[in-house]
Amino acid sequence: MVSSGTVDDGAMFKPLVDMHEDTTKIKVETGVGDSKYGIADNYLICKEKGIKPHFEDLKSTQVKGGKRRGIFSSDKFEYDEETDTFICPAGKRLTRRSHDIKRHRIKYVSCKEDCDVCPFRSECTKSKSGVRTVDRLERQKDVDEMRQEAMSQSSKRDLKKRWHLMEGSFADGENQHNLKKARWREHWRVQIQEWMISAVQNVRILIKHTYLDVESGQMVRKSPNYF
Numbered sequence: 001m002v003s004s005g006t007v008d009d010g011a012m013f014k015p016l017v018d019m020h021e022d023t024t025k026i027k028v029e030t031g032v033g034d035s036k037y038g039i040a041d042n043y044l045i046c047k048e049k050g051i052k053p054h055f056e057d058l059k060s061t062q063v064k065g066g067k068r069r070g071i072f073s074s075d076k077f078e079y080d081e082e083t084d085t086f087i088c089p090a091g092k093r094l095t096r097r098s099h100d101i102k103r104h105r106i107k108y109v110s111c112k113e114d115c116d117v118c119p120f121r122s123e124c125t126k127s128k129s130g131v132r133t134v135d136r137l138e139r140q141k142d143v144d145e146m147r148q149e150a151m152s153q154s155s156k157r158d159l160k161k162r163w164h165l166m167e168g169s170f171a172d173g174e175n176q177h178n179l180k181k182a183r184w185r186e187h188w189r190v191q192i193q194e195w196m197i198s199a200v201q202n203v204r205i206l207i208k209h210t211y212l213d214v215e216s217g218q219m220v221r222k223s224p225n226y227f
Contacts, residue, residue, distance in 0.1 A: 030051065032055070034055070037056075040143050043143045054155035056159060057151060080093075092118070094134055095108060108134045209221060
């Protein structure tokens, strides 16, 4: 599937699932993808459709770099459902500040007086205001459940397998068939180009792993375990 360059890869997960199921008539049981797919919206789609999300978790990768490097992740804050507050590593509470209805996200904020005297402040926030904020989704429990599956051992095995199969296919398309260079303008023409490249790649795989049986006139697999 080809999309506009302005479309985020993660937003294409549901259309890809729908297209796969419509084409193959087979229900998707497991979705495998890089961190661009490991977002809350896709976890919730997986929850609703009964799909195992074997993605690299975007939230986990963000903690390792950028503005969040060196500070406590939100996982260090314990949610108290009874009081609808978060408890920080220093034992202080963050209270509800706002509710973003469109993004289905609730923001919790610490007390500035608590942060000003906190020994963990440099490890907790880099905000100019000196306070720490933590977000919680309306369906946070469902997202957390799916994130646990995304970080499971079976997920790691599928991601390793994906790297070999999919990234290898992308590299072949780029090196052998100019996959990343559009020969024509307009979306529908580029889609045709991608279909043609995919078809040629599939034919090459068939040639490599099958042979023509002269007596029967049928193509026979060289390696029955390949497909």
